[in-house]
Amino acid sequence: xxxxxxxxxxxxxxxxxxxxxxxxxxxxxxxxxxxxxxxxxxxxxxxxxxxxxxxxxxxxxxxxxxxxxxxxxxxxxxxxxxxxxxxxxxxxxxxxxxxxxxxxxxxxxxxxxxxxxxxxxxxxxxxxxxxxxxxxxxxxxxxxxxxxxxxxxxxxxxxxxxxxxxxxxxxxxxxxxxxxxxxxxxxxxxxxxxxxxxxxxxxxxxxxxxxxxxxxxxxxxxxxxxxxxxxxxxxxxxxxxxxxxxxxxxxxxxxxxxxxxxxxxxxxxxxxxxxxxxxxxxxxxxxxxxxxxxxxxxxxxxxxxxxx
Amino acid sequence: xxxxxxxxxxxxxxxxxxxxxxxxxxxxxxxxxxxxxxxxxxxxxxxxxxxxxxxxxxxxxxxxxxxxxxxxxxxxxxxxxxxxxxxxxxxxxxxxxxxxxxxxxxxxxxxxxxxxx
Numbered sequence: 001x002x003x004x005x006x007x008x009x010x011x012x013x014x015x016x017x018x019x020x021x022x023x024x025x026x027x028x029x030x031x032x033x034x035x036x037x038x039x040x041x042x043x044x045x046x047x048x049x050x051x052x053x054x055x056x057x058x059x060x061x062x063x064x065x066x067x068x069x070x071x072x073x074x075x076x077x078x079x080x081x082x083x084x085x086x087x088x089x090x091x092x093x094x095x096x097x098x099x100x101x102x103x104x105x106x107x108x109x110x111x112x113x114x115x116x117x118x119x120x121x122x123x124x125x126x127x128x129x130x131x132x133x134x135x136x137x138x139x140x141x142x143x144x145x146x147x148x149x150x151x152x153x154x155x156x157x158x159x160x161x162x163x164x165x166x167x168x169x170x171x172x173x174x175x176x177x178x179x180x181x182x183x184x185x186x187x188x189x190x191x192x193x194x195x196x197x198x199x200x201x202x203x204x205x206x207x208x209x210x211x212x213x214x215x216x217x218x219x220x221x222x223x224x225x226x227x228x229x230x231x232x233x234x235x236x237x238x239x240x241x242x243x244x245x246x247x248x249x250x251x252x253x254x255x256x257x258x259x260x261x262x263x264x265x266x267x268x269x270x271x272x273x274x275x276x277x278x279x280x281x282x283x284x285x286x287x288x289x290x291x292x293x294x295x296x297x298x299x300x301x302x303x304x305x306x307x308x
Numbered sequence: 309x310x311x312x313x314x315x316x317x318x319x320x321x322x323x324x325x326x327x328x329x330x331x332x333x334x335x336x337x338x339x340x341x342x343x344x345x346x347x348x349x350x351x352x353x354x355x356x357x358x359x360x361x362x363x364x365x366x367x368x369x370x371x372x373x374x375x376x377x378x379x380x381x382x383x384x385x386x387x388x389x390x391x392x393x394x395x396x397x398x399x400x401x402x403x404x405x406x407x408x409x410x411x412x413x414x415x416x417x418x419x420x421x422x423x424x425x
Contacts, residue, residue, distance in 0.1 A: 016413075017411065017412035017413045018411045019411065020411060020412050021407045021409045022409050022410065022412060022415055023408050023409030023410070024409075028383060028407055028409040029383040029384055029385065029408070029409075030382060030383060030384055030407075031384070032343065033370055033373050033377075033384075034343050034358075034361075034370065036370075036373060053413075054414070055412050055413050059412065
């Protein structure tokens with residue numbers, strides 16, 4: 001069966017550990033060919049997607065080791081297997097989503113069981129590789145801050161001296177645990193603003209990586225004259241930015257920084273870290289929105305971004 | 309084409325008895341999401357009877373695939389009987405031998421070799 005990726009092979013189609021039998025440590029057989037179909041050369045996406053769900057521990061690495069131990073076996077394309085797993089998982093999730101009320105879907109157990117393996121894969125090192133190789137920037141927002149805690153005391157970037165709230169510290173500690181589990185972060189860079197630096201310090205301690213401070217990772221500027229005095233002024237500027245689609249209207253300069261200017265300064269920073277595998281970029285929701293189009297990233301929320 | 313519900317176990321017993329000549333003990337297996345499978349205990353032998361998921365599914369294809377896989381050296385269940393469409397059950401039927409042991413999701417006997425050793 002020719003496909004855009006080459007020639008498909010006829011494969012089991014539902015290959016996971018519940019269909020592989022063993023007795024006394026030796027393979028005895030394979031069952032359930034009901035989903036047999038043409039697929040990519042290696043029919044292992046389903047196995048990876050559901051790895052660890054039923055067996056006592058994940059078996060995918062053992063499976064790869066088994067293939068590698070057979071001289072005649074071709075080399076496995078792990079990235080293709082991960083892509084296949086993501087595709088299968090997305091299809092399964094879409095089928096179930098069609099059967100439930102989308103407004104309550106996130107609370108339905110069958111939906112959760114479909115989302116969890118996908119989420120795990122997307123946030124794993126394998127997922128990063130499958131989505132285009134190394135060079136992933138994990139754009140992450142700092143922890144929570146109370147921007148209205150000191151009304152009128154500071155002006156402009158003086159407000160950026162505000163530290164994390166106690167909740168913000170906990171959020172940063174949770175993020176550090178998540179990144180440690182991923183195990184693939186090999187550099188941390190941070191905006192120079194206190195809330196980002198404090199978040200980056202917490203990550204640094206847990207990941208045992210130095211923090212590089214990059215001036216141009218600072219938050220989107222709501223007033224280029226540096227005269228804003230509180231959160232309200234920032235929110236008003238942001239509302240206008242959103243209404244204008246992120247850019248100044250033709251012929252109409254504004255005080256706020258357009259998204260294109262944010263992207264230019266941040267891209268210059270990221271270029272300097274292109275040789276790293278996965279970079280934790282501690283920055284701001286305004287920066288993340290300008291770079292990815294995703295608004296309102298929650299405190300310590302994480303958005304993968306690929307430079308270029 | 310619509311997905312069928314389970315059939316009456318008496319009908320399954322009658323079908324299996326007709327194939328083997330012995331009345332088996334029949335139990336519905338709980339594993340799997342889509343396939344309807346019954347375990348057939350007959351004296352000291354165990355077999356599995358699978359029904360088509362819809363009234364249009366013909367398990368002859370699966371039987372041919374199992375036989376071909378077996379010829380190629382893959383350890384798979386042996387086909388005992390296949391019926392493209394059985395009137396009383398209202399579906400295609402496939403009876404296979406049991407594969408020895410447990411599936412990897414259930415085995416817990418500590419016999420697995422440890423990866424990397």
